[in-house]
Amino acid sequence: MNDTGATAATAAPAAARARGARTTATGRMAALARAELTLFVRTRSTLVSAVFVPLALPFSVQSVTDRMKTADAGLTTGLIVLPAAVGFSLLFAVYSTLVGVFVARREQLVLKRLRTGEARDAEILVGAAVPAVVTGLVPSLLLAAACTALLDLPAPHAPQLAVAGLLLGLVLAVALAAVTSAFTRTAESAQVTAIPLVLASMMGSGVMVPLELLPDGVARFCALLPLTPVITLVRGGWTGQLSGAEALRALALALAWTAAAGFAVRRWFRWDPRR
């Protein structure tokens, strides 16, 4: 830093402004996502839990379900493993990872600093979520392909329902992660605060155990959990066994959860650390 440097660099700000292109929402999110992807790759623990857990767990589910009378419920192995893979991806790759990411960026004051700039609140959150969403999406798609090839899974009967379920699931997982981060003080405690939803969803949303195999009363309650309609749509999209009314009910429930989570983010999300 010296006099000549300062003078040369400050000589033509007005001209630079006149020429300077305005940033776009897409451009800003891309810049944030790129930085976040770099961080994602550098944090090995996140990488492991986000990529390997969703890939490995579905097969442990398969060995469990093999011993159950899944055939009675009209479900083949592929139809157990695939929704499980989607569920685990949403829970581990997207939700759990992002709780940690949002908390870490908040505690590092990154969120606050970003808010002083041109990026809008939603862009900051979406930009930070991109790498996790991609790691949630790619293994799901790979597994769908693998299941089709190796487990004699038929092609989906109503792919639009499966796609809608997957997309709503991704948005919901991001929003729920943002809400959870509001109640999480440190990046370390994020591993704890994420547990309730992960466990509840694994047990009650049809990720590990299809709802059809649960007692009626429990199943009726579990049908209302946030990830249940997502898994229902993915599985139903594949089997084509979902009636129009059932599909609409699942879509409506998933949308309602997404809207509620969106509202909760606006209401409770914290951009500053508590000091």
Add this chain to the structure above:
Amino acid sequence: MDIDEHDHVIEVTDLRRVYGGGFEAVRGISFHVKHGEIFALLGTNGAGKTSTVELLEGLAAPASGRVRVLGHDPHAEREAVRPRTGVMLQEGGFPSELTVAETARMWAGCVSGARPPRDVLALVGLERRGGVRVKQLSGGERRRLDLALALLGDPEVLFLDEPTTGLDAEGRQDTWELVSALRDAGTTVLLTTHYLEEAEGLADRLAILHEGRIAAAGTPAEVTAAQPSRISFELPAGYFLGDLPPLAELGVCGHETTGRVVRLRTRALQRTATELLLWARHAGVELSGLDARSASLEEAFLGIAREAAAPRDKEHAA
């Protein structure tokens, strides 16, 4: 032009900020900053500096009152304001695992008309640190990175919250030169500081905040002119305060004694000093530790804190 006819780049009117718990951090302040001016907000910790600056940056909406930056509400009309402002928070917020260059690139993607990141890094002397992770930077280097990012978009208005805290003397000097050069090129700068010499040397105008209110405002010269000068010395052995000529005749407007040390406040420094020294020569005594100084910003600052504390002491006594 969307700058109003007075050319006030920043206008603050009766601004209040109340936090969730009911704490009123900013209690009705008004000031303005003209185009191409460096304006300093001074104050002790907790005086309301950062709370005020955050409202100007548009990070929050005020409880009441009005903020205009470049003619717009920085909170409600962020799209009109943000591309034209640069901000350096009191504590920088950067992911610790990114390198300096990666951080700058991320920011450049969020800044309209961004200059090449390398240019601004060179401006603050970080051009050779591009490959270093942020967590490995020293506190001073982190401050300079923050400043570089605030300058990425060639902002018309620059908000600097304690820009030199944590810098060594040389780094501080460099930052002052850089900020002065920016001002000379037409940038309007609002900074907060608790270094009085920083405000005195750098600011065109300043306001001293105390408990959320403006206690004094004006050019550094105006603010200090309102304050008395000061003379202090040690009374020679065997002498008492009453042995001096009547203090009013010396032009003294206030005094304190601590042990044998006497502190006099005066608005006529030369007259008081002359009379005091003439008395000393006449009495044939040596005034050890003699110190006479014109009012400085530091005096003003301490004076304000003293005045603010005085009424409270009376309340306690009653």
